[in-house]
Amino acid sequence: MAGYLAGCAIFKDEGPYLAEWIEFHLLVGFEHLFVYDNRSEDDFAQVLAPYLADGVVTLIDWPEYPGGQLSAYDHCLRTQGGNWRWIAFIDLDEYVFSPELRPVPEILGRYEDLPAIGALWALFGTSGHVSRPPGLAIESYVQRFIGRRHLRQFKSIVDPSAVTRAYGPHSFAFRDPSWPSPVPRFAHWSELRVNHYLTRSEEEYRAKLATPDAFGKPRNVRKPEWVFALPTVHDDSIEAYGPAVREALARRRGASRPGPPQGG
Numbered sequence: 001m002a003g004y005l006a007g008c009a010i011f012k013d014e015g016p017y018l019a020e021w022i023e024f025h026l027l028v029g030f031e032h033l034f035v036y037d038n039r040s041e042d043d044f045a046q047v048l049a050p051y052l053a054d055g056v057v058t059l060i061d062w063p064e065y066p067g068g069q070l071s072a073y074d075h076c077l078r079t080q081g082g083n084w085r086w087i088a089f090i091d092l093d094e095y096v097f098s099p100e101l102r103p104v105p106e107i108l109g110r111y112e113d114l115p116a117i118g119a120l121w122a123l124f125g126t127s128g129h130v131s132r133p134p135g136l137a138i139e140s141y142v143q144r145f146i147g148r149r150h151l152r153q154f155k156s157i158v159d160p161s162a163v164t165r166a167y168g169p170h171s172f173a174f175r176d177p178s179w180p181s182p183v184p185r186f187a188h189w190s191e192l193r194v195n196h197y198l199t200r201s202e203e204e205y206r207a208k209l210a211t212p213d214a215f216g217k218p219r220n221v222r223k224p225e226w227v228f229a230l231p232t233v234h235d236d237s238i239e240a241y242g243p244a245v246r247e248a249l250a251r252r253r254g255a256s257r258p259g260p261p262q263g264g
Helices: 015-027 044-054 069-083 104-111 202-209 224-228 239-250
Strands: 003-011 032-037 057-061 084-089 094-097 116-123 143-145 154-158 163-166 172-174 193-196 232-234
Touching: 003 015, 003 069, 003 104, 015 032, 015 044, 015 094, 015 239, 032 044, 032 069, 044 057, 069 084, 069 163, 084 104, 094 154, 116 143, 202 224
Parallel strands: 003 032, 003 084, 032 057, 116 193
Antiparallel strands: 084 154, 094 193, 116 154, 143 232, 163 172
16 A cells, blocks of 8 residues: 555544544545554444445554554554655644645645655644533634744654654654754645644543653643633634535445535
8 A cells, every 4th residue: 555645643542533533634635544553442443444444544453551652653654654655643633734725735745855844733722612522523622722832833744764763743853864853844834734632622631631641651731720721712724624524424334525625
């Protein structure tokens, strides 16, 4: 299997979000998704079954816990790197898209001379949800944190032939050390970004804080109440994809896939 753009993620107990996350990224131009199960105990296998059958997702059992994220990324680079021009390394609470409503591969085509680009985070809070709401995450969480502290936080989309290993969840070691770190260039906020649903609901965020980070260490964050009180602004730029994602979810076992919304 080979192509232009794939995604890689490690997950644990993300059953409620897997289908939406997969359909969204297929819709915006990802050709394949490599997902690493990190000792999940929910119904993830049932959720993934149709995607595995359709050949758009590869599932890898990755029991190293905690701290398995970096080794999973390195495994993906080692086993799949020669097959793809770009691999985006993201999490299940992150959605890569173009606010221009253009396919992600079209945006990446502007950066063919680079070994990696950084897609800046847009961080979203609870939007007032105490518990997980029904419906899509991209439609439920529309209050984006504002303030300079969130600038230059990003995820990497890399040319796997140009990197050797993951430094961390966000950056990679370049085969050619002359390339500047952490990435040679950041995509402009208006053309490509990562919506990071940092908290999801209040209940989900409190549960998240009780789990270790990517290095197996306690999460170094302030009390949840401080995070919930951060200033936000309404941002529904991703919602244009909502109808197509819902249609794709409803028709997963059908023969056709809906088209994405059209940019101006």
